[in-house]
Amino acid sequence: MTITFIGSGNVAWHLSQALQQTGHSVTGIFSRNTATADALVQQLPQATRLPSLYLTDTHTDVVLIAVPDAALPQVAQELQVQPGTLVAHTSGSQPLHMLQTIAGARVGVFYPLQTFSKSKPLDLEQVPILVEATEQDTLQQLQQLAHSLTDKVHTAASGTRRQLHLAAVFACNFTNHLLGISQQLLQEASLTNELLQPLIQETIAKAMQQHPYSVQTGPAIRHDQIVIDTHLQMLQQHPHLQELYHLLTQSIQRTGTAE
């Protein structure tokens, strides 16, 4: 298929190159950020940077919209395509009907459930892709596109996708932030973060095998107030981390009992 991308951020960066590598032809990139659009065009032998969202003179089988959710309404309003073009957004949270204003388009959702950073190469074969469309032929085309990247293709309605995305924010975005805090604390103590890697790996391995609530360890679940108070005192230079420590401790104590 010939594919046009709207957006040039982390998702567009990885998705466009992976689709190009599996035999599709990414022919155009549009982005408000012309610098990142140009950088991405350079990675894609058949692509040019598009000057606007008026694509009525440009043939493309598929338009994939990979922009921040906040920018999606305006893109949906301004985008013009040739009749019958498949237009899909890649958002975890936004409903399918966001795209219904696009005249003549067949619309859908193409949501890769992964965290994308330009600085780290990514194997998309292990990534679940959630697709959604009202029309059967549109759905089939999205499934086909997804299957060219991964075996893990799921059809999910907007409500389901949104719930999955919320769970993903806790499991990925918030977890990453806690790992960042942990590294910050190690750095402040002039300690190497390698010391914690076996612990982090075991934590994740355990959480994959059993419900995390059932294998919770640490001072919070043991109601070990001496340690909790010591830690809160150690964080006194970081009041917002004290608050976070306190709230996470409370949350652990309300959801489980020690082994």
Place this chain on the structure above:
Amino acid sequence: MTITFIGSGNVAWHLSQALQQTGHSVTGIFSRNTATADALVQQLPQATRLPSLYLTDTHTDVVLIAVPDAALPQVAQELQVQPGTLVAHTSGSQPLHMLQTIAGARVGVFYPLQTFSKSKPLDLEQVPILVEATEQDTLQQLQQLAHSLTDKVHTAASGTRRQLHLAAVFACNFTNHLLGISQQLLQEASLTNELLQPLIQETIAKAMQQHPYSVQTGPAIRHDQIVIDTHLQMLQQHPHLQELYHLLTQSIQRTGTAE
């Protein structure tokens, strides 16, 4: 060496069996919880359950104290050993001098930096062990004991160990809790948690390679208020999760900028 354990919880469970398997002889277990002490004794061919903390009639080279931090002061007060016995606690937070009241003992710290659950077997070879002692011969004996389990033996003063433990609470205990919340949200939406496993694995792999703050993704770092508001609304049945979502979002926004 002949080793006696005070405590029969998760740490004593794994550490005693690992030491027995590497050629040491675990000869005694004392615990206020006689049921778990008996269960552990059954795993250790040379061990008996000890009736009290008065070990003056019992020869043992090493006593390892693996009890909750809150119980440590009382154990340190009541424990009596033969002169010259090495007594070490296994706590991340408690200082070495907690044990100075034990008459005639050579005292130290033997802290394995790992999360222990009885329900999951564990390979201790990858686990860092932090040791501490004032006397050189005591330190050497603790290092020798640790080296029988792992190559990753570090000498660390109480202050350093305490800072490492605090970082570990964020990286392990709090991270595990967030993964639990994520699974709870999936269950409430009748979704399988397998869908999130590639995302979690990539999150951790990325955080091991680069500073997590520098690879933060998601609605918080993008300041995508539409998604944030949607998520907060979806959590309205769980006010404490709303509060946690809000605080973690704030914390992400103060510590980084989007890629």
